[in-house]
Structure formats: C-alpha cells, structure tokens
Amino acid sequence: MVYKSIMTQDDLDFDKLHIWHPYTSTTRPLPVYPVASAHGCELHLASGDVLVDGMSSWWATIHGYNHPRLNAAMKTQIDRMSHVMFGGITHQPAVDVCRRLVAMTPDALECVFLADTGSVSVEVAMKMALQYWHAKGEPRQRFLTFRNGYHGDTFGAMSVCDPDNSMHSLWKGYLPEKPVCPRAAKPFRRRVGRGGHGGFCASDGSAPP
Template sequence: MSESPVWHPFTQHGLREPIPLVTHAEGAVLHTQDGRRIVDAISSWWVTTHGHNHPRIVAAIRAQAERLDQIIFAGWTHEPAERLARDLLTIMPAALTRVFFSDSGSTSVEVALKMALGYWNARGEARHRIVVMEHSYHGDTIGAMSVGARGVFNSAYAPLLFDVTTIPYPGGGREQATLDALSQACATGAAAFIVEPLVLGAGGMLFYDTELLRQMRAICADAGVLFIADEVMTGWGRTGTLLACEQAAVVPDILCLSKGLTGGAIPLAVTLASEPVWDAHYAEDRARMFFHSSSYTANPIACAAANANLAIWRDEPVRARIDRLALAQADRLAKVARHPRVSGARQCGTIAAFELDAGQGYLSALAPRLLRFFAEHDVLLRPLGETVYVMPPYGITPDELDRVYAAIAAALDEVR
C-alpha cells in the first residue's frame, strides 16, 4: 500500500487533499516534516490553551510515566486523581461537589446525560426527555450526537439517535421564543436541559448573551429540571473567564469539562455533579450504582498533566494573557470586519469569528478552498462552512497573530 492506511476524522480522502506530517510543536507553532512553520490559530481543535509542549506539563507527564502509567479506577485510586479532584473543587462553583473522570468531551457529555436520567430513575419519576438548543454540538458518540444538531454529519446514524426537544437558537431577536420554548418543555416534565454556555462552537461560533443564559438557568431551576452546562470548549478561559457560566453567575447541576483540562496535552475529561445528583445514586443497593466507566478512566499520566495545568493557572499570569489576547483579537477583527465580503464579525473573549460570503452552509464549496489557502500560507485555520474563526493558544505572539490575520486578509481578496 503506497498511501497511508490512516483514516482521518472529518476528512474526505476521496478528494486527495494533502495531509501535512507534523514533527514537533512549540507555543503556537507547528513544525512539519518539510520544514514549514505553521501557526496554530485554532489551538488544534480548541484544546491547546497555554501553547504546545508547555514545559511544566511535559515534565509532569514524564515524571508520572516513570511512576504509574495506568491502573483500574473501579474500586482503586491514585494520588494524581485525588489531588486533581480536590484542587478542581477549589476553583469550581461550590455546589459542584463530585468529580467523575472520563477521557473526552463526548464521553463527559455521555456521563452527564446518564447521570441526569439516573437521577430521575432513582427518584422513581418517569422523566426521560432531554431539551437541547438548535445548532448545538456536544460530541460524536451516540448520546452526544442525539443532543446535538441533526444534519449531514449524522444523518447516516439517525436510527441510533434518541428523540429530544429542541428550542430555537436565540439569534435575530428570537430570545423570547427561546425562553418560551424552554418554559414549555420544562413544564411537560423534562429530565434535563443541556447547553453550550454563551458560544455554540461547531454550530458556527454562534453567540448569545449572559442575560439569556441566566434566564434559561432560572427556568430550569423553577421547574426542577437539571441544567447541564457543556463547557468542553468554552471552559478554561476561552470566553474570557475560567468558565463561561461565571459571566452569568450561573451554577449548573452538572458541568462537563475536557479539552483545556490538561492544557490540551493529553486526553482527559471530568463531569462535575451537585450533591443531589450524587445522593440519587448513593445507596447500599448495588443496582443503584452509576454504571459507567472506560478502561482509561482517570489515567494517572493524564491526571498529572491536568494537575500541572492547574498549577499554571495558579502560578502564572494566565488571565492577563487571556485579556491581552482578547484585546489583540478585537483590534485585528475590527479591520477584517470592514471588508465587503465579511458579515457577522463577532467576538467572545479569545474567540473571534465572521462569515465570508454567507448563505452556503456547512458544506459550502468555499470551505475546502479556504482550508487549502490557509495551509498554503502556513496557518492552521479550519472554517466551519462559511464561518471563519480564530481561537489561538493564549501564548501566541503578536507577530504570529499578525500572520494569521494577514492570511485571512489575503483570502478575502483571492479565494472565491
């Protein structure tokens, strides 16, 4: 076989597009086998927060690998996981008291959904309906796809997906329609509402305001419906604060975290739950235990990386870097927004986005041309259809960010 046997995600190999081989990385720069230096302007799918190969995280991984690489977590424990859970609770909302480990954003959502359904089952109440927001994305496993938007990316798997109640995205003045739909869904005995706070990521970097998030939380609380915040992408500073929920003074019943949990260095996720959710599963009856795990739950090496990430947040000026990046993004986005082909320029914290020749949707023919153009200009940008977004590591330099926006400016004039 002359070509690579690797089957890449979200890649149509039939188009035979070149796939660069990355040899190493540092900060916001990827180095390829053919000697190119590529600026990672999307944090390698939103995971890399401080920058690639942060020395403290690398050192923690190396040290832990020499002590304990893996251990079953069902009925066993280890120091990196215990420390991580306790330290997480010191920076998370006080009402979130329990930490369940998994290994990706999708699985953290699966865990949250199963916790919610288990909660109502233990209470003897027949609540099964999950409420979701239009255009949302929560992952690519079966439960996560079920609570995400339906479209070409999951239509082949429709027989596997369960039904949900979808409320409208609050864009274009539809805020009241969103609240009314949520109120109605909650009144009919929904089990839980799952939402990406403030930013719908894969749905097109769609933003909504803090007041709406606050009102949605209040509706769920009044109806006794569990509120699940999927902060897999929005957490760890992306929206300008540690959690997006902070900006609305919202505390969920269940919180999903991954991506930046280890600084993006290695897979790990957590689902944090409130005490009532824990209590519903706590019993002497083994049939009421929480039936979920994976082989690599709370892998010690991944936990060590996460502990190093938390130490970086404690010891280094991470929030100042986030503020600087937000200002730098605003300055450059303002210039892009003046271009006649650009619409919907917007920013939330460190995330900047806009539409280019809007109206073609996710499978826009423009998207692969843009992807190829950016790669040829040594910039990693991966448009969501006609939506171009910039979400770099917090340590990106001004010169590197200028390279990103120079490539965007060139694309606006050259790619049709």
Template sequence: MSNNFIDYPFDQQHIWHPYTSMQHPLPVYGVASASGCELELDDGRRLVDGTSSWWSCVHGYGHPVLLEAMQTQLNTLSHVMFGGITHEPAIELAKQLVAMTPKRLTKVFYADSGSVAVEVAIKMALQYWQGRGCAQKQQIMTIKQGYHGDTFAAMSVCDPDNGMHTMFGSSVTPRLFAPAPQAGFDNGLAARDASALRALFEAHHQECAAIILEPVMQGAGAMNFYAPEYLVLVRQLCDEFEVLLIADEIATGFGRTGKLFACEHAGIEPDLMCLGKALTGGYISLAATLCSDEVADGISSSAAGVFMHGPTFMANPLACAAARASMTLIQQGTWQTQVAAIEKQLQAELAPARALSAVRDVRVLGAVGVIEMHEQVNTGLMQQGFVEHGVWVRPFDRYLYVMPPYCISAAQLTKLTSAMVEMAASKHRLRGKPAQGSPSHG
C-alpha cells in the same frame, strides 16, 4: 530541515483521518515537532497554530511544567484501574476542580474524552430522576446549532438539521430542540428566543430530565455567540420546571471566552458540568463530569444504587498529573491578561473582513475569532492556502476561525489574522465541493 520521514502513501491508503473520505481524502501535513505556538512540518516549514490542536493546547507546546509533571508521573505510575483503587493525582486534581468550578459542583467523575463526559452527564441526569421516583423523565432538551460530540448520546443533542449526524437517522434518539438564540452576545435576551424556550419547557418538562447546552458560545455547530441573559433564563426555567441544567464547558472552559467558565458571564451555576480539552493543556486525553450533591444523592438512591459507568482509562494517573499541572497554570491567572489582549487584537485585526462581499459576519469573544462566510468553503483548498501563509487554521462549513494558545505573541497573532482576512478575500478558495473538516469533541 527535519529528518522525520512521513510515509504519506501509507497514510493515505490505510489511516482514516477525522471527517474525511477514504476514496477522496483531504490532504494531510506531516508534523515533525511543536514548540510554543508553532508546528514544524516534516519539510522544515513552521506554522503558527491558530487552533490550539482543536482548542486544547492553551499553554502552547513543550511547556516545561507540563512535561516535567508527566515525566515524573510516568516514572512512578502511568496507569492503573480506578475500580477499587485510588491515587494521589486523581485526588489532588479533584480538589483543584472542586475549588475552581461553581460551588454546587462537588462530585467529580473522570472520563477519557469530551464525548464520553457528555454521555456520562446525560446518563447521570436520567438515573437521577429514577432515584427521585420520576422514571418518566427520560427526554433531553437542547438548542439548535449545538455540538456535543460524536458518540451516540452526544450526537442526539447536536444540531438535528445542519449537523454532522443526520445520516444516522432513527438510530439517533430524537431529542427536544429549542431554536438557537440569535440575538448575539451583546444584544440581550430577544423576546422570540425567550418565548420559544419557555414554550418548550411548558410542553415537555414532565418528560424532560435535563437541558444541555454550550454556555454563551456554541462551537462546532455554528460558532454562535449568544447573550448571557439567555443562560440566566435557562437556569430560571430549570428551577421552575424541575429540569437539570448540564453545562458543556468542554470548549468554553478554562478561560477561552474571557471568563474561567462561560457560565460566569451569566452568573449562574449548572447542576452538571462537562470538562475536557484544555483540562490537560492538550497534552493527553482526559475529561470530567462534575455534579452537585443533589444529583449524586439522587443517582445513589436509584434502583441500581450506583452510577452505571466506568471507563477503562478513567482517572488515568498520567493524564491526571498533566491536568494538575495545567490547572495550576490556569490558577496562576496569567490567562486573564493573555485572553484580554488576544480579544482586543482580534477585534481590531479581523474588522477589515467586514467590508468583504463574501463575508457574512465577523465576531470575537475572548480568545475566539470568527469570520463567517456567506457560502461553505472548500476545506482542502483553504487549508492549503493557510499553510502557504505560514499558519495552521482549520476552517469548516462557512467558518474561518482561530482559537489560539493563550501564550501567542502579538506578532504571531497578526500572522494568523492577516491570513484569515486574505483568505476570506480569496474567492478561488471557495470553489469546488465543500469538504468536511469540523472540530472534534474527542
């Protein structure tokens, strides 16, 4: 039994949790500690973590390599401004990222969250075209059912119809949206998807600076997996119509879909790439936007002559040290066999859910497993049910999904999948007003 005291009344009255109402807040569960793939609640219960703390803690909790790297850095330099100053953790991490990512991505801009990395990428694209004498290229293109974060530029490229940001109306910049590809990961490029995308490029390329999308797997928008051939077409159209390609790999990067980066499923290279979440193994916030020499030269040729962005905690040394350790673990390659094993087990153990009348679809890609329901679920009731089963699974909208740490054991994963199938069959968990509980890009 943990001795940690959680002041739940104060929390409920004063602390605003993500995507919740202060009048009718969702229940919260006090976490006292975490290790490996498990969270220990303040009442002593242990939960197998199926979310990797919103997809970031891929190495598990309390990993000695990450803890040692952070402790060593904490004792020397925990933070320093990055304007006019540099330091070894930032330099060495950039070397790793340049070596790991597609060859054309040679420049690294550090940010402090995934949403900000998206903001940076969009600003880079706009400023690039100014530097190339095409200041009219101010528009951004994307596909529906996407999610890129909760800050304003990021909100503007999230799904405009069923996303979380429709209530902000005209305050959000209108963008150009192609229909979300619907063919599925293994079904190739559908003619209707290809024609709709080409039509959008043909009509708007003169005003369009870039297209941004989540490669192959759309996350918090709809947990939609689409064909790599669609991504190949996007790259071809970007080259044909002179539009930059921004790959948002914040959720998909570092092995989650079975490739180091999801772009690799299609064999293409973007002009800009956004990274976050697993970058530090989920131990501290850090993100990065990488771009090509061509993009960097265009920005540097703009009227400002410099890129106009500079977060206070940019290239935080402590975060860079954690990321270096996380990237070193990724580079060792163990994730490849781990993710392959997770994928195989998810496919086998989630398959029975397909027979349930309440289930619309079951799909698996890499270390991602999704049960899509026909109707929205009640997040609060579902959350309670999962905790009763000894697991932490955070459903949203119609989706019960897991994206566990790569180091999860087969027994722990079975506990997750069994709970998912059982909860999908438990119709009383679907009753009541659906509550919000979407994943975050922060």
C-alpha cells in the same frame, strides 16, 4: 521501537493506504501534513513550514504545545505509571487534581467524575441526568437540545447535536430524536469592561461596563 523525527515518502504512502484519519474518506482521503514538532500554538512541519493550530488540537491544548510545566509533570508521571483503570483504584495525582477542582467550585458541586474526552463527558452527563430522575422515581427521560449545537462524536453526544445543520446530519434516522429549540435570537455582543468575562459572569449582567 525508535521513532524517526522525519517522515519518508514511504511513511506517507503507508499512511494514505492504511490509516483512516477522522472526517475523511477511505477511498479519497484528504491530504495530511506531517508534523515534526510543535510549540505554543505552532505546528512545525517536516517541510520546514509552520502552521498555526487555530483549533487547539480540537480544543484540548488550551495551554499550547510543549509547555515546560506540563512536559515535566508528564515525564515525572510516566516513570511511576502510565495509566491504571479507575474502577476500585485510586492514586495521588487523581486526588490532587480533584482536590483543586473541588476548591474552585461552589459548595453544591463537590463530587468529581473524571472523563478522558469531551464526548465522553457529555455521555456521562446524560447518564447522570437519567440516573438522577430514575432515583427520584420520576420518569423524565427526554433531552432538550439547541440548534447549531455541537457536543461530540460518540453516539449519545451526536444525538444532542443539531440534527439538521451539523456534521452529524447524515446520521438522522439512526440517532434517538430529541426536541430541538431554536438558537438564541440575539447574539451576545456586549462589552464586558475591565473586569473581563469572569467579572461580568460573576455580576448579574446588568451593571454598565
């Protein structure tokens, strides 16, 4: 299949009738904006208009769109294999990225589990916590969450979001209920100084900026 760079009105009509976009109604869908290309933080529309993607593609495009180094890595990888399951199988790119991650983390954090989305990573973390306490023979099975928290859209991740003030409030009564703490009473507004946030976090937080 050859993909067109410019969407036609027929394409948009098909989209409206047959494609269910996230967070929208199937009977009264929100308008969608046809993107022709993307670069940096900008989405270039088929109309010629440019949008700034302030959400960074749901927080996943931290280096921006069309980054030359990432593009080159993806093009090299796709010629070898697009994807293989990770159960009982490994490959060099996985070893390379995990080796770098282990080198960055403290000694106690030396094992990497790879997940493909933020919601899945929350689900995995919850399962790890349950498995840890089960292995220790302690029946600790409840999770504590915070007001105004958002952790993803899969079922387990939704259960640790704010049950009343989040986009998942309509699911209340269906999700497992968790004890909820109030959010921090005082927001962090302190200047972090020349060392930046990294330097501040590496200190005890009491040194003057």
